[in-house]
Amino acid sequence: MTPMTIDRDALSDEEFRGQLRAFLAEYYPAELKQDFYRPFRRLRGEPANQWLRTLQQHGWRAPAWPREHGGMGLSFRKQLIYHEELEHAGVARIIDLGETQLGPTLIKLGSAAQCEHYLPRILNCEHVWCQGYSEPNAGSDLASLRTSAVLEGDEFVVNGQKIWTTHANDSTHIFTLVRTGKYAKKQQGISFLLIDLNTPGITIRPIINLAGEDEFCEVFFDNVRVPRDNLVGELDQGWTVAKALLGYERVWIGSPALAGKALDLGQHLVQQLGLESDRGVMDQLAQLQADLHDYRLLYSRICDAIADSGKPPGPEVSMLKVYASELLHRLTEFNVSISGEYGAVVGDVELAGPSAEVTATDLYWQLMMARPVTIFAGANEIQRDILAKTVLGLQA
Amino acid sequence: MQEMDEFIAMLRDSAEGFLADFQASAAAQTTIAEPRPLQRELWSAMADLGWLGLMLPEAQGGLALPLSAAAELVEVMGRYRFPVPYIEAAVLPAQVLASAGNDPLAAQLASGEQLFCLAWQDHPGSEEAFADCTLQDGKISGNKSFVAALEPGSKMLVCVNANGGAAIGLVDSAAAGITVRRSASASGSFCRVSFDRVPFELLLSGAAAQQALASALAAGRLLASAFLSGLARACLRDTVEYLNQRHQFDRKLSSFQTVSHRCVDMHIHIELAEAVWRVAAESGTAATLSAAKARASDVAQDVCRQAVQLHGAMGFTEECAVGEYLRLALQYGNWLGGANAMRRQFQSLRQAEVPV
Numbered sequence A: 001m002t003p004m005t006i007d008r009d010a011l012s013d014e015e016f017r018g019q020l021r022a023f024l025a026e027y028y029p030a031e032l033k034q035d036f037y038r039p040f041r042r043l044r045g046e047p048a049n050q051w052l053r054t055l056q057q058h059g060w061r062a063p064a065w066p067r068e069h070g071g072m073g074l075s076f077r078k079q080l081i082y083h084e085e086l087e088h089a090g091v092a093r094i095i096d097l098g099e100t101q102l103g104p105t106l107i108k109l110g111s112a113a114q115c116e117h118y119l120p121r122i123l124n125c126e127h128v129w130c131q132g133y134s135e136p137n138a139g140s141d142l143a144s145l146r147t148s149a150v151l152e153g154d155e156f157v158v159n160g161q162k163i164w165t166t167h168a169n170d171s172t173h174i175f176t177l178v179r180t181g182k183y184a185k186k187q188q189g190i191s192f193l194l195i196d197l198n199t200p201g202i203t204i205r206p207i208i209n210l211a212g213e214d215e216f217c218e219v220f221f222d223n224v225r226v227p228r229d230n231l232v233g234e235l236d237q238g239w240t241v242a243k244a245l246l247g248y249e250r251v252w253i254g255s256p257a258l259a260g261k262a263l264d265l266g267q268h269l270v271q272q273l274g275l276e277s278d279r280g281v282m283d284q285l286a287q288l289q290a291d292l293h294d295y296r297l298l299y300s301r302i303c304d305a306i307a308d309s310g311k312p313p314g315p316e317v318s319m320l321k322v323y324a325s326e327l328l329h330r331l332t333e334f335n336v337s338i339s340g341e342y343g344a345v346v347g348d349v350e351l352a353g354p355s356a357e358v359t360a361t362d363l364y365w366q367l368m369m370a371r372p373v374t375i376f377a378g379a380n381e382i383q384r385d386i387l388a389k390t391v392l393g394l395q396a
Numbered sequence B: 001m002q003e004m005d006e007f008i009a010m011l012r013d014s015a016e017g018f019l020a021d022f023q024a025s026a027a028a029q030t031t032i033a034e035p036r037p038l039q040r041e042l043w044s045a046m047a048d049l050g051w052l053g054l055m056l057p058e059a060q061g062g063l064a065l066p067l068s069a070a071a072e073l074v075e076v077m078g079r080y081r082f083p084v085p086y087i088e089a090a091v092l093p094a095q096v097l098a099s100a101g102n103d104p105l106a107a108q109l110a111s112g113e114q115l116f117c118l119a120w121q122d123h124p125g126s127e128e129a130f131a132d133c134t135l136q137d138g139k140i141s142g143n144k145s146f147v148a149a150l151e152p153g154s155k156m157l158v159c160v161n162a163n164g165g166a167a168i169g170l171v172d173s174a175a176a177g178i179t180v181r182r183s184a185s186a187s188g189s190f191c192r193v194s195f196d197r198v199p200f201e202l203l204l205s206g207a208a209a210q211q212a213l214a215s216a217l218a219a220g221r222l223l224a225s226a227f228l229s230g231l232a233r234a235c236l237r238d239t240v241e242y243l244n245q246r247h248q249f250d251r252k253l254s255s256f257q258t259v260s261h262r263c264v265d266m267h268i269h270i271e272l273a274e275a276v277w278r279v280a281a282e283s284g285t286a287a288t289l290s291a292a293k294a295r296a297s298d299v300a301q302d303v304c305r306q307a308v309q310l311h312g313a314m315g316f317t318e319e320c321a322v323g324e325y326l327r328l329a330l331q332y333g334n335w336l337g338g339a340n341a342m343r344r345q346f347q348s349l350r351q352a353e354v355p356v
Helices: A013-027 A045-057 A076-088 A097-109 A112-123 A238-243 A246-253 A257-272 A279-309 A315-337 A340-344 A363-374 A380-390 B002-024 B040-048 B067-079 B086-100 B103-111 B207-245 B257-282 B286-310 B312-316 B322-334 B339-352
Strands: A129-132 A148-152 A155-162 A173-179 A190-196 A202-207 A216-227 A349-352 A358-361 B116-119 B134-136 B139-148 B155-162 B165-172 B178-185 B188-199 B201-205
Touching: A013 A076, A076 A257, A076 A279, A097 A112, A097 A129, A097 A173, A097 A190, A097 A238, A097 A246, A148 A173, A155 A173, A155 A190, A173 A238, A190 A216, A190 A238, A246 A279, A246 A315, A257 A279, A257 A315, A257 A349, A257 A358, A257 A363, A279 A315, A279 B257, A279 B286, A279 B339, A315 A363, A315 A380, A315 B257, A380 B257, B002 B067, B040 B086, B067 B086, B067 B207, B067 B257, B086 B103, B086 B116, B086 B155, B086 B201, B086 B207, B116 B139, B139 B155, B155 B201, B165 B188, B165 B207, B178 B322, B201 B207, B207 B257, B207 B286, B207 B322, B257 B286, B286 B312, B286 B322, B286 B339
Parallel strands: A129 A173, B116 B155, B134 B155
Antiparallel strands: A148 A155, A155 A216, A173 A190, A202 A216, A349 A358, B134 B139, B139 B188, B155 B165, B165 B201, B178 B188
């Protein structure tokens, strides 16, 4: 049976869950699982592509894409189960923006030719995409972006700079927001442009982050010539193209999965360090346990409401991003704070308590990897502005 | 299921109308530090609406509705900061009488002709109910703390130690040998009650008595959580309205981020509280119920205290409703298990209920 012929959306929720669980148990490599050492483990580069191809071969790739485009065509509810099972199995996260961002954008707003050319290459990992939105002076205020694309004949000539481009150094292509026109409103005059990173004039410079990883990059464009056919949607209408997916992004960023992994480690540390009789620590832990428990219930309540309505998420999903990211902060801080001197270590550490057991972990990496979650995809301060205005009706 | 949803929508609608009228009447006025007597006329009106016997079987004059329906009603009561001991005088005793299968007494409760209250707690901060008061020769001696809704003419349902076993029975609150020390609360009063050889009529004993109390406390905790969640939501709504109206420095107060972001955080916490009590009402485990009470207790008190600050000097006065909200948050947030105690209970229960 080829992947295309399998309709897993037609399965009952239980059958679906059971099949996915069995598949992951058989095929996901044990050495790549999230564990106490890397509770937020991410794959990139070749290991990531290998796993994505395994998913593809067995018909488990691109859960949200319609089946006619090679995806699984899952309902939102089954997508939730899909993510739950990946979390349950300890599958490492992969930032696969081709699948999660660009594919759905092309399916919604791209031309037939763009879909035909790009979608299969996303699925088989021939093309690996990164997202070129932010610029040095356009972060949370994204619409201030200045990278320009000027039409000359059948080509755009692109000049400018992108920054915070995650995994640009592992990618073959970049989808960008570029300025193509000047209007009174800065959200106008932006276009959504696809660019091959092998094009002459592009320079990529990795930036080392606080966790010691080079996952962020700067991408410089110096008279880069891009075919006009690479424009997605209408000229100057790129803001609308990009915004179409923001709601879903906040739902997935709001997943309690990472916080769950951090709490698992926290509970393990409490045991191993012999802190179970420390009432102060246990009360702090109880607060975090209750916070995650309650948040999981809120998360499913909101996701169920989205699934039931059949409509894209509304502005209220900003709540999810805010709470989940700040809970992740507090959990990683708790894990450092109860670990005494081990909390002072920068990097790998073997943590030993009163018992003979030893835990290999890296509290520093976890603390630092939690930091940007409150910043990216619209800093939490911006999310609160959105919520204040749209959900609470607080007036400016 | 759909029928029940429609019924609940009707129940909420009729509650809105009734409670809004009450809110606008002189009877809604509250005082500080004075025990608030239960208004019998109001109580009869609530009986007429079917509220007093909401969960009682039809044979006992009740509507036989599930706990989740009662939670919906009580959430609306919270929204209208209803200062009436519904949970104390209707829900807790009704749960015990239903467990006892005592049709005549339950029917008297449902019709409002007889007031009841539950005297369960041996010591403040403790879950113990069957140790301190002892039964001997049909009479009880000992103490109960934080007895809520003990009104003139109330019949008390008292949890006692009967030769080392649990028992619940009926005591006439006017009987000789009872001493009461009363403190004021937002919905009425709390009493410390001492019994000295007071006649006791047995209703339940052994495991049945323990189960009856457990189900009454579970219902009480769930409904208190729903009440607090509705209370906090209304308090935040009123605060947002005030911030949108008031100008200082030529700006609306609502336009200051330090103000609006605090409101957003309160809103998120209220959403959490509501998500948890709703799950606890439908299908939740004991751990989820403890989590619901812990969350709602914290959130309601926090929101109401912050409302004082965000209303400025006005919030420190009895000229606006903030004080009424805050006093009810204190009542239901610290009675039947405060946030810390409930969170500890959640912590120990969740270890037994590891999710899949």
